[in-house]
Amino acid sequence: ELKVEQNPLFLSMQEGKNYTIYCNYSTTSDRLYWYRQDPGKSLESLFVLLSNGAVKQEGRLMASLDTKARLSTLHITAAVHDLSATYFCAVDIKAAGNKLTFGGGTRVLVKP
Amino acid sequence: NAGVTQTPKFQVLKTGQSMTLQCAQDMNHEYMSWYRQDPGMGLRLIHYSVGAGITDQGEVPNGYNVSRSTTEDFPLRLLSAAPSQTSVYFCASRQAAVFSYEQYFGPGTRLTVT
Numbered sequence: 001e002l003k004v005e006q007n008p009l010f011l012s013m014q015e016g017k018n019y020t021i022y023c024n025y026s027t028t029s030d031r032l033y034w035y036r037q038d039p040g041k042s043l044e045s046l047f048v049l050l051s052n053g054a055v056k057q058e059g060r061l062m063a064s065l066d067t068k069a070r071l072s073t074l075h076i077t078a079a080v081h082d083l084s085a086t087y088f089c090a091v092d093i094k095a096a097g098n099k100l101t102f103g104g105g106t107r108v109l110v111k112p
Numbered sequence: 113n114a115g116v117t118q119t120p121k122f123q124v125l126k127t128g129q130s131m132t133l134q135c136a137q138d139m140n141h142e143y144m145s146w147y148r149q150d151p152g153m154g155l156r157l158i159h160y161s162v163g164a165g166i167t168d169q170g171e172v173p174n175g176y177n178v179s180r181s182t183t184e185d186f187p188l189r190l191l192s193a194a195p196s197q198t199s200v201y202f203c204a205s206r207q208a209a210v211f212s213y214e215q216y217f218g219p220g221t222r223l224t225v226t
Contacts, residue, residue, distance in 0.1 A: 004154075031213055033213075033215070040217065041219075041220075042202060042217045042219050042220050043155075043202070043217045045214060045215065048213045048214065050213070063190055080171070088154050088155070090154070090155075093154075099145070099157055099160055099170060100147075100155070100157065100204075100215065101157070102147075102154030102155045102156070103154050104152075104154045105152070105153070105154050
């Protein structure tokens with residue numbers, strides 16, 4: 001059974017500082033997704049990582065994937081208040097169609 | 113394109129009532145799924161479909177039924193609502209193509225069962 005664990009569960013950030021969210025998964029997977037969710041809203045896609053060593057960056061967010069360690073990281077550079085949200089990673093397996101397995105989420109609060 | 117739409121946005125049911133949550137997509141996606149999100153948790157897969165006429169169970173299927181008679185629609189039925197089904201429900205869709213990865217999520221339905 002595929003399991004996905006994120007840590008930390010909650011991250012209080014100071015503006016201007018750097019932080020990392022970790023996502024571990026238990027079995028070989030084909031794709032790793034990062035999503036952002038604002039309170040009361042749906043999920044917004046941030047990144048899809050497809051292969052070992054993949055790195056994607058958008059603004060202050062950078063995601064990377066190490067398939068050998070079964071680990072993905074979401075790095076936040078110089079945090080700003082607008083990045084306050086809950087971040088989820090999710091993994092799937094090609095052969096399993098549309099079945100995403102989600103981590104429990106990391107709630108991020110960026111304080112001035 | 114409207115993308116993935118869900119109705120209703122909010123619903124309150126009494127224990128034992130039945131209802132159908134509607135999900136539709138206009139992107140001709142083969143894959144569709146239903147997830148539930150409980151407070152402070154990630155999404156958990158209820159049922160999914162890889163095409164019209166084909167459905168299968170996810171991680172938490174008990175108490176829910178689905179059918180897929182068209183590519184566009186994937187309704188979720190609660191036959192006899194229970195308080196444990198109080199949750200936010202998200203529908204998602206994706207193309208079946210090998211190099212198509214993006215999942216599209218609907219806005220969600222917030223369900224309360226009293």
